[in-house]
Amino acid sequence: MNIEMIEAAAARLKGHARRTPMLTSPFLDKIARRRILIKPECLQHTGSFKYRGARSAISALEGPGGVVAYSSGNHAQGVALAAKELGRPAVIVMPADAPQVKIENTRALGAEVVLYDRETEDREKIGKALSQERDLTLVRPFDEPQVIAGQGTVGLEIAEQAAELGVTAGDVLVCCGGGGLTSGIALALEARAPGLRPRPVEPEEFDDVTRSLRSGKIERNTRLSGSLCDAIITPQPGVLTFPILKRLCGPGIVVPEEDCLRAMALAADRLKLVTEPGGAIALAAALFHGDHIKGDAAVVMISGGNVDMPVLVRALSDYGDSA
Amino acid sequence: MNIEMIEAAAARLKGHARRTPMLTSPFLDKIARRRILIKPECLQHTGSFKYRGARSAISALEGPGGVVAYSSGNHAQGVALAAKELGRPAVIVMPADAPQVKIENTRALGAEVVLYDRETEDREKIGKALSQERDLTLVRPFDEPQVIAGQGTVGLEIAEQAAELGVTAGDVLVCCGGGGLTSGIALALEARAPGLRPRPVEPEEFDDVTRSLRSGKIERNTRLSGSLCDAIITPQPGVLTFPILKRLCGPGIVVPEEDCLRAMALAADRLKLVTEPGGAIALAAALFHGDHIKGDAAVVMISGGNVDMPVLVRALSDYGDSA
Structure with missing residues (x-):
């Protein structure tokens, strides 16, 4: 796995994958107590990266x-x-x-x-x-070199768009399941924006990557179901992805599920985006767990928006306008 | 008012206004029974154009x-x-x-x-x-030359982005209140994409522009409140905007309010966008009133996403997953 594979994937994706925008909101900056740049892959074809x-x-x-x-x-x-x-x-x-x-x-x-x-x-x-x-x-979901390379194209865009907005140092918060997205972004940032450091974000009780990074070896989740963040639950980090995560990522951040619903309501209100719980977990980390983040600015991945309507309605009803 | 003013506005807005993406969805194409390209200005700063x-x-x-x-x-x-x-x-x-x-x-x-x-x-x-x-x-809301020029910058982007997607002919559906957005887009398209024809879209009972275009003179709305589409309700088309609309627009399209809620649910489900009722009215026209539209492809403006949460929740609860 290297930057050339990601560049080659970007060339194959050109004209097909959407270049998603980088969004900002003064209201979210205030809650986060730092500037946050939001990369909304919920706007990608099929609603996710x-x-x-x-x-x-x-x-x-x-x-x-x-x-x-x-x-x-x-x-x-x-x-x-x-x-x-x-x-x-x-x-x-x-x-x-x-x-x-x-x-x-x-x-x-x-x-x-x-x-x-x-x-x-x-x-x-x-x-x-x-x-x-x-x-x-x-086509494996994450432990597959060309899949990692494709997800890494998000990292190339983050490097460019963050630099355009004047951000070249800080944490990049990425929702993390098997680590395909996080490891792809990590490789892209290593080459194109070495001041930006990827940070995996996971839901409480499904924090295999955070624990693996801490212990230095692959740790498993004890449960695999029962999370609102189902889209990012995997048994353990991948054999290909974990060494990349270990080499390039800062510590993981673990977030209670309920905070994902609060973040979904704020994404709807302030960014006009529909997000899924797992897709909003990095935003939840930025907004409500800023003590674990370093720097004046952070980049936040929103990974997807394929949410069941009742879950979205619950998030908006419980936390809309007052989150 | 001319294209030079719009180009000058675009130069002043560069690096400040977001260049919003042009979105597509095979699911929406199927409902619309033609290809539709969606320009989501709900993603603009402050949630509207x-x-x-x-x-x-x-x-x-x-x-x-x-x-x-x-x-x-x-x-x-x-x-x-x-x-x-x-x-x-x-x-x-x-x-x-x-x-x-x-x-x-x-x-x-x-x-x-x-x-x-x-x-x-x-x-x-x-x-x-x-x-x-x-x-x-x-700073008047629409009958103001530099405001019209600023809204016209959306038209410059539509001309470019539609051409990139292979669409150079067809209707451009624009939610219409006082006509600032529609007239600005109309002037931009006249100069940059003459095959694209603007079509104002209005809610039932608040169809002053549609009636004015039909009669050839400015007609007023009899009511000014009581619409879900409050953001696009004005007493009558503007003195500056109406002559531009008259010269460049196709006939208006009138849509029942309830269809805006259905369109909001589909925008959330298929585009991952939060929209306001008036902001989704052009999408409603494309999806549910295609008989009034010509051509194999249409461009649809989504003008804003500043919706009260209870209205959004109602749209999603009533029409989500089954719209």
Whole structure:
């Protein structure tokens, strides 16, 4: 993994991935007690940064043939759209109890959806079996070099846009699941904005990356469900991503879930953005846990906006106008 | 009014106004039964396009001194922020019964707020009196050349961004109150994208521009309150704006208010944007009134996102996930 791979991914994504803007709000700066620059990947195609990694990986494939991925959410939609655009069939392995609307969205993006029973079946096994039987390339959600390279293109944009706004030093807060986004951004910043330091942000009780960074070795989550931030919950940091995180990131920041709902209400009110709980966790860290952050300015990743309406309504009803 | 004034405004706004992206969604294309390109000015500073006109007008002032404006909403915040940035005092005349949060926001942006009684006092008179007594320049909300020029900078961006996406012909749907935004966009498109035709969009019962375009002379609204789309309700088209609208616009499109709520839910779900009812009315026209639109592609302005939380919650609760 190196900056050249990220630059090459950026060239493949050009004209396809959106260059999302960098947003600011004097009201949020006041709450955060420092200047914050917000990179809203909820405005990316399919509503999350995952499209970048998916398009990067699928556009780097040699030879013909389709792809397979397992995901209940953002990676599924990213892979489905990128495969469709690139003229390759896509099979997405999704849990049968996933929200119907997500299954329908993935189908509407042209993918074949294979359902499995979350209680009794193993999605990785199903993915591998499909890959072999039907000669499909497996696109892993994060532990995949060209996926990391694609997510790293966000880091190139952050480096440029932050410099345009006069910010060349400070923490870059990134919501972190398996570490694909965080490690991609970290590699890009190392090369293009060495004064910006990535900081993984995780929900309480699902802080595998924070604990792994502290102990220096891969630690696992004890639970894998029951979080509002479901989109960023993974068992443990990746084999490819963790060494990058360990080398380049500052300490992790752990945030209570409820703060994500408060941050969602403020993102709606002050930035006019719809965010998902996991997607707003870095904003929650910036707004409500500033004591753990250094410097006069910070960059905040909003990673996605694919939220179930009842959760959004709850955030706005409980915390809107007064968050 | 001419394209040179808009280009000059764009030069003054460079590095200050955000260049908002042009968004697309295959899901919305399907509902609209044509390709739609969405220009989200809810992502502009202060949550609406009004910042452009305000910054254009205030940055064009000669000599020192402050400004005064009357507005209960988006223009107030645009003028307050632009004046603060440019180091000029701003006085905003607001109705005493405006939502407290809007009054506080305007004050937080550094403006002095003068409250008046909507039932017994005339805001224009108060504005003029303040202007004379305190030597403040009045920044009118739409019938003001440099305000129109500032709003026209959206049109320059639409011309460029639509061409990048391969769209050089079709209707450009613009929510229309006094006509400042629509006339500015119309002048920009006339010069830079003559195949794109502006179409004003208004709520039912508040269709002064549509009727004026039909009759060829300025027609008034019979009511001025009681609309969800309060931000785009004005008594009649402007003296400066109407001749431009008449010369350059296609027929107006009139949309029931309830469709704005449906469009708001879809903007949240598919674009991850928070919109206000009047700000979503052009999207409502594109999605639900396509029979009135010509061509394979249309451009849709989303003008603002400053919505009261209960209205947003109502839109999402009533129409989310199933709009």
